[in-house]
Amino acid sequence: MTSTTATTVPAERSVQIGDHEVGTGQPVYVIGEIGINHNGDVDIAKQLIDVAVAAGCQAVKFQKRTPEISTPKDQRDKIRQTPWGEMTYLEYKYRVEFEQDQYTEIDQYAKANGIQWFASPWDAPSVAFLEEFGVPTHKIASASVTDLELLQALADTGKPMILSTGMSTLEQIDTAVEILGTDGLVMLHATSTYPLPPEEANLRTIATLRERYGVPVGYSGHETGLQISLAAVALGAVAVERHITLDRAMWGSDHAASLEPKGLTNLVRDIRILQDALGDGEKRVMPGELAPMSRLRRVDA
Template sequence: MKEILQQKAVRIKLLITDCDGVLTDGGVYYGDQGEDLKKFNIRDGMGVERLRKLAGVETAIITGEKSPSLVNRAKKLQIEELHLFIKDKVSVLDSLIRKYDLSAEEVAYIGDDYNDAAVMKLVGLTACPADALPGIKAIADYTCQTKGGDGSFREFAELIIEAKTSYVQLSSAKTGVITLSNGRRIGKGEKCYVIAEIGINHNGSLEIAKQLIDEAVAANVDAVKFQKRTPEICVPKDQWEVMRDTPWGRMSYIDYKRKTEFGIAEYATIDQYCKKVGIDWFVSAWDVPSVDFMEQFDTVMYKLASASLTDFALIQRILETGRPLMLSTGMSTMKEIEAALVFINQFDANYPLFVAHSTSAYPCRPEELNLKMIETLINKLPGIPIGYSGHETGLGTTVGAVAMGATFVERHFTLDRAMWGSDHAASVEPQGFQRLVRDIRDLEIAAGDGIKKVYESELAPMRRLRVNISDEFIEKSQLN
């Protein structure tokens, strides 16, 4: 039943509510100007705001009452669709559907009385308070634990918010394999795609960047990755004038970040150089202008850093490019990961997407790597290639990630871990990267096909050591 509710709730774009018996307790309160003493629950008001902010769902009110207090309440909560003294709620529902170009399945309704029944039979998702009439409870998809006026609207609103920010409905077209623009395939059944993240380890030097590309090619790496930022956006204003000791002398933090940031000339050189040596390249874009900048180049994908997982404006801009997106999940809760996936899914259910398990500690201790999350993500997202972005100091755990199902891996890359800079200590040096790629390829060969067989190399030991040899192997030995 919970799954059905989620499937219905994730489609909702408008929540309609009755007033008496839902937003209030249905009592009659007469003041000098009629029902101006009608009391509303503050939790329900917060539900309206949370629906709008977190789920993009607006609220409408259709009621048979005409209450001055309700008018004031709707104005305060910025509810534009307030329909008072309504006898035919179905007609109002039809007008709202036409006005906002909705389908009935995209509308939810919460009511408590028999005059709500006709509407409830037409919309996509329905609820009622705990003290609703028996006939209404019988047709409602969900019966709240709270009564009318005690927060039942908020309870229903939270159900919708939870569904829209956590329920990931993958397209059946997702196969778990993505083909890049250059024909390379990443995903289940393919060779692990190995990424050497140069990031900012070039320390602002194009020559160091080219050396790192050469070393990545020598290690048989599939791709190198850089980072692109707009310092004025990514550096907090209160950190701009903080002085730092750097290889170029003492300077403000903003000037240091500007000095280490590559521009059009450097990236044009990198683009040409990577094409010349035959290696893929792309970047982690940290802000919207950086995506605009990178669209000057035909990179194979974009990476969304773990720190940007909740930056929906940045995600939106990347999605607009149509390039595959590799999403990293460090420093994130499962709910935050699901919210990002829902956002991407709503943009395009078939969008080419990779998800990388990661822990954002530099360097990361083995007890915090949590490699079993790779299996968790594989089971939860069967149509999406799952990988691993590691920040540990050793190599074995990254090879282990591949053994656990990672279809791509990423490690920071440096010429020397002792170099000046924030990421070098958690990076892999050239010889280490050669061993890493070698061990991953050995693992892939060693994994085999899962079908039990006796190899030719085992026949001689069998003849020497086995007590009883079956007829099929006696015949095979004689043939040989």
């Protein structure tokens, strides 16, 4: 990836992620974030892949960690109540983490169902782990924007990147972009509040990021409804990522801010309608207007 400064803004260009082109004028790239909503169960992960496929998503996303590296030291020994009993936070992180065998199943299942999968790696060994599966891209979580060692490991793969920008200042994003470069970079505007209240969405930042960096910009949402994600598309978001779950009442930290199957289906449906409705911006007489024009207009130009 080549580097650029934030003050030298190239023309926005599309980014190729596997078989999908992401950018202005392309179909909105919809990512169903499974994350850790599988609760450590491959069967649940497969059901969520089915949900994403049925809804019309282009991709699903997981999270990959090496728990002894990515878990903050002051959190490791804290006791957590879980469906599997009382355990330390570090033990819990291992309990919900997929390893080689599970990701092999996921890889085969996603490919058989015609959907891309990738993950947010939270540490350098997880980058190497994901590279073994030939994932089409890597997603950088908002929490990792300032992890320069991880960013360099990701940049070294030469893969296109998706960078979430929650909980980050423009200066922190500038530093990340210096490492990642802008060739092959897609940004996602995000606010890392779970669930997201409307007054913190700040959707006009989509334009700010696009103008500052000259890259395709999408939206990663943590709200409970559909309106804010749809507004993001209307404001030019070229990708939308939403957490998905089988049931928001399931145990786990991300389920409450996730979309259930019907909600995801409705979101993708409405995004596709919005794409058609936005048009190309050229003012002209539409085919459907010709009959009303001949019937209603008394004076021709």
